Amino acid sequence: MQTKKVLPRWCMGIIFLAHSIAICAALFMAWLLRFDFTLPYPRLLLSALPILVTVRLAVLYCYKLSHGYWRYTGIGGLSRLMQATFFGSLVFFAVMRGVGGIQGIPYSIYVLEGILAFLSLAGIRRGLRRFFRARRLHSGLVRLPVLIVGAGVAAARLIRELEKSNYIAIGLVDDDPQKLDAKLCGVPVLGSIDQLPRLARALCIGEILIAIPSATGVELLRITDFCQQAGVPFRTLPGLMELTDGRVSLSELRNVNLEDLLGRELANPQTEDVQTMLIGRVVMVTGAAGSIGSELCRQIVRCGPMKLICVDQAETPLFNLQQHVLINSKVEIIYSVTDITDTERMRQLLLEHNVCVIFHAAAYKHVPITEDNLYEGLKNNVFGLLDLVEAAEQAQCEDFLLISTDKAVKPSSVMGCTKRLGEMMISAREPARMRCLAVRFGNVLGSQGSVIPVFQEQIRTRRCITVTHPEMTRYFITIPEAVSLVLQAFTVGEHGDILVLKMGRPVRILDLAKTLIRMSGKEESEIEIVYSGMRPGEKLYEELFYDSEVRLPTPLAEVMRAQDSLPAWPVLSCRLRELQVLAYDKNPNLIRAKIKQIIPTYQWEPEVPPPEMLSHTAVFAEAFKLADQDY
Numbered sequence: 180m181q182t183k184k185v186l187p188r189w190c191m192g193i194i195f196l197a198h199s200i201a202i203c204a205a206l207f208m209a210w211l212l213r214f215d216f217t218l219p220y221p222r223l224l225l226s227a228l229p230i231l232v233t234v235r236l237a238v239l240y241c242y243k244l245s246h247g248y249w250r251y252t253g254i255g256g257l258s259r260l261m262q263a264t265f266f267g268s269l270v271f272f273a274v275m276r277g278v279g280g281i282q283g284i285p286y287s288i289y290v291l292e293g294i295l296a297f298l299s300l301a302g303i304r305r306g307l308r309r310f311f312r313a314r315r316l317h318s319g320l321v322r323l324p325v326l327i328v329g330a331g332v333a334a335a336r337l338i339r340e341l342e343k344s345n346y347i348a349i350g351l352v353d354d355d356p357q358k359l360d361a362k363l364c365g366v367p368v369l370g371s372i373d374q375l376p377r378l379a380r381a382l383c384i385g386e387i388l389i390a391i392p393s394a395t396g397v398e399l400l401r402i403t404d405f406c407q408q409a410g411v412p413f414r415t416l417p418g419l420m421e422l423t424d425g426r427v428s429l430s431e432l433r434n435v436n437l438e439d440l441l442g443r444e445l446a447n448p449q450t451e452d453v454q455t456m457l458i459g460r461v462v463m464v465t466g467a468a469g470s471i472g473s474e475l476c477r478q479i480v481r482c483g484p485m486k487l488i489c490v491d492q493a494e495t496p497l498f499n500l501q502q503h504v505l506i507n508s509k510v511e512i513i514y515s516v517t518d519i520t521d522t523e524r525m526r527q528l529l530l531e532h533n534v535c536v537i538f539h540a541a542a543y544k545h546v547p548i549t550e551d552n553l554y555e556g557l558k559n560n561v562f563g564l565l566d567l568v569e570a571a572e573q574a575q576c577e578d579f580l581l582i583s584t585d586k587a588v589k590p591s592s593v594m595g596c597t598k599r600l601g602e603m604m605i606s607a608r609e610p611a612r613m614r615c616l617a618v619r620f621g622n623v624l625g626s627q628g629s630v631i632p633v634f635q636e637q638i639r640t641r642r643c644i645t646v647t648h649p650e651m652t653r654y655f656i657t658i659p660e661a662v663s664l665v666l667q668a669f670t671v672g673e674h675g676d677i678l679v680l681k682m683g684r685p686v687r688i689l690d691l692a693k694t695l696i697r698m699s700g701k702e703e704s705e706i707e708i709v710y711s712g713m714r715p716g717e718k719l720y721e722e723l724f725y726d727s728e729v730r731l732p733t734p735l736a737e738v739m740r741a742q743d744s745l746p747a748w749p750v751l752s753c754r755l756r757e758l759q760v761l762a763y764d765k766n767p768n769l770i771r772a773k774i775k776q777i778i779p780t781y782q783w784e785p786e787v788p789p790p791e792m793l794s795h796t797a798v799f800a801e802a803f804k805l806a807d808q809d810y
């Protein structure tokens with residue numbers, strides 16, 4: 180970063196001279212117009228002249244209109260010039276009449292001089308603007324004026340790239356006060372980031388380029404807000420890691436996306452440890468074709484496993500995984516269209532391929548759907564998991580990782596309960612050859628069927644956006660970040676661990692909707708926001724931990740260990756098998772009551788107390804009593 184002044188001294192001299200000539204000319208013209216094209220009272224005129232020039236130059240300086248970028252003066256710049264001229268006239272009048280006691284100059288001269296001064300100063304600016312535009316057009320090179328946000332290394336690289344392009348960097352904005360008025364590769368730092376709208380209008384900027392790869396989501400949100408206020412298109416450079424590779428090029432400039440705004444600074448991806456844990460092993464991913472499963476597959480194949488078994492019941496998404504995500508992979512990959520609740524087939528797969536590691540992401544995840552499909556939710560997310568863990572243990576697997584969710588904390592939905600039961604199962608299993616652990620985290624951005632794609636579709640079709648509740652908040656994490664942290668957690672987790680990813684601050688869904696509207700280039704007023712009310716099983720806000728859980732650190736800053744006293748495996752397995760028997764009855768009240776017995780924090784109250792529950796069978800009554808003692 181150079182620390183020279185914005186313009187060279189000779190240039191400042193020309194600006195000073197041009198301003199002074201315009202101001203003198205305005206006073207002479209006013210005199211001529213007032214006195215019928217004669218110049219009477221020459222001594223009065225000549226004594227007023229230096230005072231007028233001094234006052235006007237000082238006011239122009241105060242209004243920051245002494246810079247030399249006149250050719251970029253737009254409507255905003257002219258309006259500031261008008262204000263400065265008016266204020267200068269007031270000061271000139273006050274100095275002449277009040278301080279100097281000079282009463283001889285008629286009022287009309289003050290008015291005429293003010294008008295003429297504005298016209299001449301504005302004339303210089305607009306004239307230069309036309310001249311340079313004509314010259315550019317004549318040379319056949321029309322370069323789009325751009326402002327760059329950030330005055331660091333990335334901006335310097337970008338400026339060099341712009342030199343070879345049809346863009347011209349007019350200036351930079353940066354919040355570091357020490358950089359103000361300095362130059363980076365010859366381009367001046369014109370102000371702070373909050374001055375973007377004013378500068379963009381004043382300098383007729385065609386596009387704003389954000390060159391702060393280290394910016395956090397919150398910082399980017401603030402910058403894009405200013406860009407939107409400026410009413411100018413904007414693009415950003417990608418993240419820090421790509422830049423340090425030295426790959427700054429114009430083609431890398433892209434639109435700011437939601438991941439940029441809600442994503443956090445990515446934790447150090449300790450890929451070496453993950454690689455050591457996976458290299459040369461046979462890895463299975465269930466739910467491989469889903470949002471999290473497919474990213475797991477993408478990141479796992481980079482670690483060089485001996486074989487990857489992708490299991491999913493959905494055939495077309497599995498085909499897409501093969502064709503689009505893993506197409507160039509060198510690793511041997513088996514795509515198996517299998518339902519994980521088909522225990523026999525799963526057992527076969529595990530034995531046939533000697534699977535060592537399982538990442539279990541297959542599940543039903545939609546709260547309202549699972550609420551109406553209790554049995555299916557339990558069958559898939561609980562009993563399917565129970566049988567799979569047992570089959571994996573019998574097949575001599577070594578590691579089993581369950582993907583869990585913050586909906587498992589104090590669940591208000593059956594879906595949340597199924598995930599909690601999964602966590603309890605993983606945590607309670609007695610240590611054997613197979614290490615079992617669960618990783619819990621909040622919503623991932625843009626997963627299939629999640630709120631963001633739904634909002635985007637509603638905005639695209641110009642329908643109203645439906646928000647459940649104005650105060651509803653959720654934790655968000657990007658899919659690559661969540662999966663990277665899951666893999667890192669896999670390297671540090673011990674048997675029975677429930678590991679929780681740090682998630683940053685929760686985001687209000689209403690704010691998310693508004694951000695998406697603005698990012699789509701529309702005004703908030705263009706799309707109506709309708710509140711649909713909370714659906715059964717939904718919560719206003721999610722939590723990452725139970726109150727009873729002790730939060731212990733792990734070697735990874737982004738991963739915490741949640742420690743709690745949970746029922747022992749014999750009790751839990753007995754209750755789960757009871758639940759399985761009850762589930763066949765498909766009596767929702769009975770099922771929910773049983774779930775509440777296993778998860779006392781389940782936020783559900785029976786509408787009608789189910790008296791038949793305890794009298795259902797004497798066996799259950801006995802089992803409940805026994806289990807309660809163990810809690």
Ligand SMILES: NC(=O)c1ccc[n+]([C@@H]2O[C@H](COP(=O)([O-])OP(=O)(O)OC[C@H]3O[C@@H](n4cnc5c(N)ncnc54)[C@H](O)[C@@H]3O)[C@@H](O)[C@H]2O)c1
Pocket residue numbers: 465466467468469470471472490491492493496517518519520540541542543544559563582583584585598620621622623624626627629
């Ligand atoms: N999406 C999120 O925001 C989020 C956040 C935290 C945790 N999770 C958890 O991660 C897991 C995966 O979520 P996702 O967003 O990737 O969901 P998704 O619906 O995109 O993917 C789930 C995949 O599992 C498959 N599947 C479901 N049941 C199956 C079965 N019986 N046999 C074989 N395949 C089956 C589906 O076909 C689908 O491809 C879920 O357990 C979810 O609770 C999701």
